[in-house]
Amino acid sequence: MKSKCSKKKNKYLIAGLCMTGLVVLLAVIGVFWTPYSTTAMSASERFAAPSLRHLFGTDNFGRDIFSRVMKGIGTTILIGTLVVAISGAAGILLGALTGYFGGIVDETVMRLIDAVNGFPSILLALVVISVMGTGQKNLVISLGIVFMPSFIRIVRSEFIRLRDADYISRARLMGVGRLRILFVHILPNTFSAFWVSVMIGFNNAILAESGMSYLGIGVQPPQASLGKMLSDAQGYLTSAPWYALAPGLTIVWIVLGFSLLSEGIRRAGDGNRSQGGDGI
Numbered sequence: 001m002k003s004k005c006s007k008k009k010n011k012y013l014i015a016g017l018c019m020t021g022l023v024v025l026l027a028v029i030g031v032f033w034t035p036y037s038t039t040a041m042s043a044s045e046r047f048a049a050p051s052l053r054h055l056f057g058t059d060n061f062g063r064d065i066f067s068r069v070m071k072g073i074g075t076t077i078l079i080g081t082l083v084v085a086i087s088g089a090a091g092i093l094l095g096a097l098t099g100y101f102g103g104i105v106d107e108t109v110m111r112l113i114d115a116v117n118g119f120p121s122i123l124l125a126l127v128v129i130s131v132m133g134t135g136q137k138n139l140v141i142s143l144g145i146v147f148m149p150s151f152i153r154i155v156r157s158e159f160i161r162l163r164d165a166d167y168i169s170r171a172r173l174m175g176v177g178r179l180r181i182l183f184v185h186i187l188p189n190t191f192s193a194f195w196v197s198v199m200i201g202f203n204n205a206i207l208a209e210s211g212m213s214y215l216g217i218g219v220q221p222p223q224a225s226l227g228k229m230l231s232d233a234q235g236y237l238t239s240a241p242w243y244a245l246a247p248g249l250t251i252v253w254i255v256l257g258f259s260l261l262s263e264g265i266r267r268a269g270d271g272n273r274s275q276g277g278d279g280i
Contacts, residue, residue, distance in 0.1 A: 013268065016261030023254050027077050030070030038068045039222050047240045056246040059229075060236060065246045071224035072247060076206055076254065079140055079219075083205040084198055086144030091151020092194075096182050098152070099159025106156075113149040121146045125208065126217070134217050143208050147201050154197045158190035192265070199262030203255050210251055226251050 035055075042062030050057040056065035098106040116124065128142035162168060163186065171185055212218035213227030221228065226247040233244035 011264075012260050013264030016257055016259075016264050019253060019257030020261055023073050023250075023257065024077065026070050027074035030067075030074045034064075034067035034070050036064035036067045038063065038071045038224050040064075047236070047243075049240075050242050057240065057242040059232065059243050060240075065229075065243065068224040068229060069226070069246050069250055072226040072229060073250060073254070075136075075219055075223060075225055076209060076251075079136065079143075079209045080202045080205040082140045083143040083147060083209075084201050086140065087147040087151050087201065088194075088198060090144075090148050091155050092187070095152045095155025096159055096187065099156035100163050100178075100182055100186070102160075109152065110156075113152060116145075116149050122208065122211065125212065129212070129217050134220060136219055136223070139209065139212060139218050143205055143212075146208070147205060150201065151194075151197060154193055155190060158193055159186055162186050162189055192268075196262050196266045199258050199265065203258050203262075206251065206254055206258075 040063065042058070045054075045058050045062040046060060048054050048058040048062070054064050054066065056069060059065055059068070094109055098109045119127075125139075125142040125146050128145060129138055132138040132141065159182075168181060168185060171181055176185070209218055210225075210227035210230070213225040214231045216228070216231065219225035219228060229247040230244055230251075233240070233247070236243050
């Protein structure tokens, strides 16, 4: 029975790693090389259908869609990574402090989180961007603020679960300092739940970035963006369907890949817990 479960877990991990590995590879290659310039226009090749010359066809300016998708993947992954890094780092710090110490610190932070969660996430991001202005930097900051509460809640709940564990009590009796208990004894045991939330947060950041760019308040031209490409393609759905299909299916591929990866990590973490339990 255990071997069957293990195989099933490996299927999620392998599928997720293969799908995400492909898009990461395209993103890395796109940094150094693309088949065509992402900004080069050609009036004679407007709306060229997919072919060996242009794998995904061309857009309304004659630009190669495959090249722009490669650049767009890199932009999307970079923004998603920065958003998760900002919100995740704040989530670890504030979640650890509130979950371990509780009291007035916990009460203050949680009330602030409740206030932030009182606004729809996209609406809050729109408000921040309207104040700070459009552009990639401000988009990262606004989305980092929006996704911060979910990381804080997850880390906080894990610290509350582990702060009174037997091995933590023994560490206190041995005179181990609070910082060491927080970041050496407790924090590593929160990673299985934290990494799943990272994958989910990354997916949400990708969808949010695509949505904001689609609305024209995210990544700005001439920088390639999957969401902006979808927005530009909506007027040509019948005459050039490949224009919308390429960036749309790429977004679906990325989100599905990281969803499978997060499920594989979650199942692997559950298996490790059932076998070894908690503690360092």
